[in-house]
Amino acid sequence: MSFLGGLMDSGRGQLRKWGRFTLFTLRLLVVSPRALLRPQLVIDQVYNSGALSLVIIMLSGLFVGMVLGLQGYDLLRRFGSTESLGTAAALGLLRELGPVVTALLFAGRAGTALTSEIGLMSATDQLSAMEMMAVDPIRRVCAPRFLGGVIAMPLLAAIFSMIGIYGAQLVGVTLMGVDSGQFWSQMRSAVEMRDIVEGVVKSVAFGFACSSIAVYEGYHAVPTAEGVGRATTRTVVTSSVAVLAIDYMLTAVLL
């Protein structure tokens, strides 16, 4: 009986958390158009979340692409079609690896920064001070950061895929000796617009999920050092699971 009660309690707690998150995200969406009226605030956040994540995104993109080049070459060699390496790498990166790996890296690099920044602002009364100055912290602090993440993610994913394709070409063509002309021409004829659209749709969805989770966790963090630490961890865990789950759902819908 007590086990059942505990189960129901925890279920109710989860539901309540979902409800709070949904309401918070709705409020973010409601105030976001007004935040867009002050583009400088959003541009600053695109810089913070996007430009400052560039190095890690580019390095990871290069390595993922190089691994794809190696694995793809080995796999395709068994079927005697190594010239399709360009197509395989491009499709893999554009449709899956680019958006997903970028989102996971984004959650670790930019999401944690957002959560701890907002959490510490709350712990040092900065958010309360804003409320006392009749400034809505969700509009002034959360919305620009949320929008910054939503805008930065597709750009980062595009850069990731581009560098990744370059990495695959580096390994496949330069190292393994796949014909350069075949590599590029097969890619250009096989990759369609809808492959690129799939990647863009996914990365926008991931940007939405990662940014809203990061901002929500920061805003609702227990305002202590320990609380902010826990919230930061939750951001990474929740964002990662959310990205993979959304990825499956979107793939099922878009294929």
Next chain:
Amino acid sequence: MNDSNDAGLPATGGAIARLSDVGYSVGGRAIFDGLDISIERGKVTAIMGPSGTGKTTLLRLITGQVRASRGSVVVDGEDLATLDRDGLYLLRRRMGMLFQNGALLTDLDVYENVAFPVREHTDLPEALVSRIVLMKLQAVGLRGAARLMPAELSGGMSRRVALARAIVMDPKILIYDEPFAGLDPIALGVVMRLIRETNDALGLTSIVVSHDVHEIGKLADAAYLLSGGKVIAAGTPAELAVNPAPVVRQFMAGEADGPVPFHYPAPDYAAQLLDSAARA
């Protein structure tokens, strides 16, 4: 009308904020139970009490950050219970609040911190914003620190910048949460002087939450002493100092033990020692 007023302060129409029979509880624990306070216009009113009596919660009630579960809170003619978020924000534009640690925005420098409310609420040209900000910084003696970042300021300086920010929109009510905590004697003197001068020069009403009996004695026009969720004494600081009630005397004289016990409620000491010895 209520005990606190019988204790000293007349319930005239001069009240800018009035709490009547306010109850407030967190997680089933009552913080306030039948609280009556009236803040007189133009005066410096102190809210005193031992730590943990809910002084900061009282400020949150007056500013509408939390809502009373019983009774009414009326500030500048508006009943907080009837206000929605927009109404509350409109009311807050007439209030300024100084947080204990200053609560400056750490990514903006001193100048931008003071300019923040002006930029958020008005569309004034930069020349005018600059004039307002420099005027307020001059008033707190920190015009020369305009380009410093909050991390470069001492505790006293942070509080002065926060004061400049709190008065930049010319509020009617200024609220101070523990303004004297952790200041050296010089900074303390500066903050006391600023509170008095700001109140009188700008025609404000000031509410000061503190437990520094000596500073309040020199500064405040009226004081309320809270304990156990109620007002236990009210009057001028001089009247409180000679109040015969034991709790009041213990607080005003700073005695370690008395009606407010030194020990947190605990089981019998000897029994607990024997018990732990028996288990060892």
